[in-house]
Amino acid sequence: MRSSSLRVRLLLYLSISMVIVVLSLGFILANSIYLQNVGYLRFQEEHYFQEVQTHLAEVQGPLEKYLTDRSSSALTRLLFLLETIREKIPPVRPIRSDATYLMKREVYFLIDAYLAQVNQIIELKRGRKVIEYIDSYNELSRLYTHISSEIDQVSLRGFRVQLEEYRSFLELFRRIQYQNLLLVIVATAFAYSLLMQMVNSITRPMLQLSQLAAQLSDGKFDLxxxxxxxxxxxxxxxxxxxxxxxxxxxxxxxxxxxxxxxxxxxxxxxxxxxMEQLLKRMELYTMQAQMNPHFLFNTLNTGVQLAIVENAERTAEFMEKLAALFRYNIRGKRLFVPVRHELEGLKLYYAILQVRFPKTLRLVLDIDESRLDGVDCPAMILQPLVENSVLHAFKHTEGIGTITVLVKLEEPVLTLSVRDDGIGMAPALVGDLLSRHAHDHQPGPKVMGLENVIQRCYFFYPGQEDVIDIRTESGKGTEVIIRINTRVEPCIEL
Structure with missing residues (x-):
């Protein structure tokens, strides 16, 4: 009990205060509901006579229509209204000494006479007794006016009686409100005094604790x-x-x-x-230094054959383009170059390929060069992809092989795509190529250029999951897609 005294005191004080407040509010609510019920019953009686008066008024329209047009729908509506009024009128009407009740009883008998008069008019209409039902209709109108006047008198008398009763109810309700307000004030003051005692018993020690804590924060430990x-x-x-x-x-x-x-x-x-940064730079230079020697050997062999069988001018042009391509590949060892420079190197590379494959290879460039100013990309990223397609995509195929290079900029993403219509790749090979490799991984000899590009993309943009993707279908070709966010800085310092 003592170990939880604070909680027990708080719960006790709050419970007592809440019980007193809830009881007082409950008493107020009970009295309010009682007065509301009394008022509702009174007004319900008045509403009852208003409904009866409304139904009597609605009878006039269908009755006139039936008398003039002999409409069956009007007769149906009229009979329905008559039955509705009969259901609302009490069948038993004992005699009492209450003047208001006697007025209501008289209204009930008048309504009975009204309903009987309407039925008589219907029978006269069916018997085609024109003069009789016209006289009856006029008498019915006078009876309706009299009934409406009587209902108004009953409503007025009932309102006066209710007004006197409500004065008594309001005085009683006002006294109850004053008493409960006083009760709530007393309960609130009592609860406030209890809570203030509890708060003071907590705040005084806490104030001393805060003062000593301030001295402790100043470095005074001898307190x-x-x-x-x-x-x-x-x-x-x-x-x-x-x-x-x-x-x-x-x-x-x-x-x-x-x-x-x-x-x-x-x-x-x-x-x-x-040390780790140095290792990464060494790894990058190692990847950039990897080149497929087959292309160099085949190209030089082609140059030798041209020198033998053709004129020296074409051989000179071929060797000039080859030298320009070598100069582009080894210049400056820059990690990033403008996209235009990368495209220039690709065009030199394709010019040499046209000598080797004049009738079996076609390169399509889909490039929006107007938006490429000031945009950089990793160096030597397109040529290895085209070379991979040339070496592997068109084996055991006939006809012209097409390689399509797409370069587009949709802020902030630069998309580089190389697509061929060759034999496609095996799914297992695609999965192995797209896996991230460790430092000591040795690339496969058949796809070394493609693997070099993939690992460089992973290295430059480690936080971008979709930086590179490979889409392939057997017999329909392969597409390598590179997406570079131009607003993201590469992970190494350029």
């Missing part, structure tokens, strides 16, 4: 221990504060030691990061 003879929870807080004060000094010493150790660790970590 006396705190002891409070109040609520148990506050005493536990004081004990925890005393323990904290004694432990802070030891913690400061430990923090100093940890700070020195962390400084050493950070120094070692910086050294390791520099």
């Amino acid at each position: 006396p221990d705190l002891h409070f003879a109040s609520i148990n929870e506050v005493e536990r807080v004081a004990e925890a504060f005393n323990h904290m004060k004694r432990s802070i000094y030891h913690y400061i010493e430990e923090l100093q030691k940890q700070k020195e150790m962390e400084q050493q660790v950070m120094t070692e970590r910086v050294r390791n990061l520099r």
Whole structure:
């Protein structure tokens, strides 16, 4: 009990206050509901006579239409209204001394006469007794006017009676409201005094704790221990504060030691990061230095054959383009180049391919060069993809092989695509190519250029999951798609 005294006190004080308030509000609500029910019953009687009067008024329209047109729909509507009025009129009407009730009883008999008169008019209409039903209709109109006047008198008398009753009810309700308001004020004041005692028993010790904590934050650790003879929870807080004060000094010493150790660790970590950056640069240069020697050997062999069988002018042109391509591939060892420079190198490469494959290879460039100014891409990224298609896509095929290169910029994404209509790739090979490799991975000899491009894309943009994709279908070709977010800086310093 003592260990939870704060909670118990709060619950007890709040419960007492809430019970008093709820009882007072419940009493007010009960009286309000009672008065509402009385008023509802009174107005329900008045509403009843208003409905009867409305139905009587509705009878006039169908009756006139039936008398003039002999309409069957009007007769049906008329009979329905008559039956509705009969159901609303009480069949038993005992005699009482209440004047208001006697007026209502008289209205009931008048309505009975009205309904009987309507039935008589219907029978006269069916018997085609024109003069009789016209006289009856005129008498019915006078009876309707009299009934309406009587209903108004009943409503007026009922309203006056209700007005007197409501005055008594309102006076009673007003007295009850004053009493309950006084009860709520007393209950609220009582609860407020209890809560203030509880708050003071908590805030006074906490104020002293905050003052000592401020001195402790200034570096004063020789403060006396705190002891409070109040609520148990506050005493536990004081004990925890005393323990904290004694432990802070030891913690400061430990923090100093940890700070020195962390400084050493950070120094070692910086050294390791520099080593890792150096390894990454070495890996990048290694990937860029990889070239497929088959293309170089085949190209030189073609140049020799041309020198033998053709004139020296064509051989000179071929060798000039070959030299220009070699110069482009090895210039500056830049990691990134403008997209226009990459396209120039690709065009030189294709010019040489046309000599080797004049009738079996076609290159289609789908490029919007007007939007490529100021846009960079990794160096040597398109030529290896075209070379991979030339070497592997058209094996065991006949006819002209088509390679389509697409370059487009849709801010902020630069899309580079190389698509061929060759034999396609095996799904297992595609999965192996798209996997991220470790530093010591050795690329396969058949797709070394493509694998080099994929791993360089992963290296430059490690946070972009869709930087490269391969779409292939057996017998229909392969498409390699590279997406570069031009707003994202590559992971290495250019």
